[in-house]
Amino acid sequence: MSENKLIKAIKEKGQSMEAEMSFFDHLExxxxxxxxxxxxxxxxxxxxxxxxxxxxxxxxMGPAKPSFWTYRMLCKLGEWLHRDGFCINDIKINLINTEMAGQFTLQINSSLLIGITLGFPYLLWEIWRFIKPALHEKERKAASGFVVYATFLFILGVLFGYFVITPESINFLAGYTVSDKIQNLFSIDSYISSVATLTLATGVVFELPILVYILSSLGVLTAKFMRETRRYAVVVILIIAAIVTPTPDMMTMTVVSIPLFILYEVGILVSAVVEKRKKAREEAL
Structure with a gap:
């Protein structure tokens, strides 16, 4: 009897050691x-x-120049609509550096931000390579375009943030004053932080369909729930648009809101497709 217990203990110990080795192998x-x-x-x-x-x-510094692509397109839009006020001929922005090593640190930090942005697709690919062996064949086929879709949405969001949200925000904030007695002198760190935040945050927000796909695959989110909560989503999207775009005009807020509404509707379609595939697999079993 004691011999059987000993053998059982040895087997259990071997299984636990094998599990630990497998865990550390995955970590490696x-x-x-x-x-x-x-x-x-x-x-x-x-x-x-x-x-x-x-x-x-x-x-x-592109969004701080009147010759920036977005400002030129706005001017052409004003000419097409035969309305004044669309052209931006001057952006009152004065940048200063207040630290001894400020400009050197600025170059390193902004280069790192650009490196992370450009390396983001490769990071997604490496994550996919790590997850892929743990998936079944059908799951691999279903998620085969993960890197492509996630990269496309991220780049689309970055471009939208850089060419739409950032220039509108800079143009408004640079010329906004509470009193004529207060002079606007912006630190270069503050300027780059604003550009990076508005651009990269929009890129992350555009990953919403990917997040919906993951949550729907886990059974946490359903298309029915998203349809029923659409009215609340509209309010949340408008709040996000108001926070992201500090400009008070409704036109800019609407331009920012429309892509978010589209992303939400795309998320509903993605969730519905995931549910349909899960149902088909269950019926096949």
Whole structure:
């Protein structure tokens, strides 16, 4: 009897050791995926640091120039509608640096932000490579376009934030004054922080359909629930649009809200498709 207990204990110990080894093996695999992602981000950061004159003058400072693409398109829109007030000929923005190592730190931090942005698709690909072996064949086929869709939505969000939200916000905030006695002098850190936040935050928000897909696959979210709560979603979207765009005009708020409404409706379709596939698998079983 005691011998059987001993054998059973040895087997249980062996199974626990095997589970621990499997867990540490997964951690080791994840570590290398993250290391490769970090290397890619470092390479992109180094490239951004090397070409920083072009990046700073053309990309970072672009929304602060009247010649920016968005302002030119607004001017053409005003001409097409035969209305004044659309053209922006001057942006009153004065940038200063208040720290000894401020400009050097600025170059490093902004290069790192650009490196993370450019390396984000590769990071998604590495995450997909880590998750893929744990999925069944049908799950792999269903999620095969994860990296492509997530990258596309992120880039679309970044472009929307950079060309629509950022210039409108900068144009409004740069010229906004409470009193003529107060002069607007913005630190370069504050300016870059605003540009980066508005741009990258929009890229993350545009990942909403991917989040809906994951939650629907886990059974946490359903298309029926999203349809029933659509009226509340509209209020939340309007609040988000008001926070993201500090400009008081309804036109800018509407322009920001429309893509969010579209993303919500796309999320409903995605959730419905996931439910349909799950139901088909259950019927097949």
């Amino acid at each position: 695999a994840l570590r290398w995926h993250l290391v490769r992602s970090a290397i890619a981000i470092v390479i992109f950061t180094g490239g951004a640091f090397y070409f920083y004159d072009f990046i700073f003058g053309t990309i970072i």
